[in-house]
Amino acid sequence: MTERVVPEPQRRRRKPTKQGTVLSEQIIIETALRLIHQHGAEALTVRRLGAALGADPSALYRYFHNTDDLLLAIADELIGRALHGWQPTGDWRADLREAGLRIHAAYQAHPQAALLAAHRTTGRNNETRAVEGILGLLRSAGFQDEAAVRIYHAFVDQGLAFAALDAAALSLPAPAQEAERRVWQARYGRLDASTHPNIAATAHLLAADMQLSGYPFALELLLDAVAARLPGAGGQAY
Structure with missing residues (x-):
């Protein structure tokens, strides 16, 4: 074009x-x-x-x-689909959690597009609405502007990084996905406790947990860290 x-x-x-x-x-x-x-x-x-x-x-x-202009529009469409119907409740932590999970889910619904678009900054309406809304949650919670921007940056990059990682896994051919799953049982599940005591003790947990996205738990860890830095919570402001 x-x-x-x-x-x-x-x-x-x-x-x-x-x-x-x-x-x-x-x-x-x-x-x-x-x-x-x-x-x-x-x-x-x-x-x-x-x-x-x-x-x-x-x-x-x-x-x-050109096709890059179209790709930016696709990236913005994914953001729009993620936040369609999202209404902040006033509980900053619940609202950020909901926004993060929505964005992650929208990218997982279109893994091939996510691989192309997760790293792009569109400057379009849906992205602008998302930036405004997330910054608004943080500023309303009591964070000063510099802290709000840094937290926004970490929150968005974490969500998009997991979205791209999980999209890459979903984009693998079915046989490759199955081979990935089998590794945790066929390889890690058979390691000897005398040489790999930590893996041997947790192999059954690894085999189950590694089939899931790590994003929901990582998001909670980030939200815990953010809450600890709220003014009056005793932590660093940023």
């Missing part, structure tokens, strides 16, 4: 595509998500999107500067 985006008032395609679809930015994003889910990152091309939409690939230039 090249930079030929048509201004918003002129974007609407008056004539439906061959499939009877009237193009819009949202329809293109949803189609791109579906293609990435089915075929991986290589699906994010003008040609494949045009074919899936039943439209001339050049029509996509009316909505996005």
Whole structure:
């Protein structure tokens, strides 16, 4: 794609595509998500999107500067889906937990897209709303601005890092996923207690826990640390 985006008032395609679809930015994003889910990152091309939409690939230039512009829109869509219906309750810890789990779940629902988008900063509406909301929770809880920004940074990076890690695992072919699971039993579960006493004592726990995402517990650890730094809690402010 090249930079030929048509201004918003002129974007609407008056004539439906061959499939009877009237193009819009949202329809293109949803189609791109579906293609990435089915075929991986290589699906994010003008040609494949045009074919899936039943439209001339050049029509996509009316909505996005290039494929990177579309990828940013996809990243912002995932954030929007995560926070759809999220309403802060006034309990900063419960609200942060809910936001973190929602973001993680949204990326796990689209693991292939998560691998492409988790590290991107979109600057778009959904991301802006998320940044504003999370900072608002922290400032309302009593954190000074510098502390609120540092906690926001740690909170978001932790969530997105786990989202990308777990998405990578979910994106493995089924045989590879099964092989990963078997390692904890076939290898670690058979280590001798005389040489690996700690693994031998916990092998059954490892085999069960390592099948799950570590994010929920890591999130609680982070929230514990944040609570300890609340003004008046006795810890460092930041």
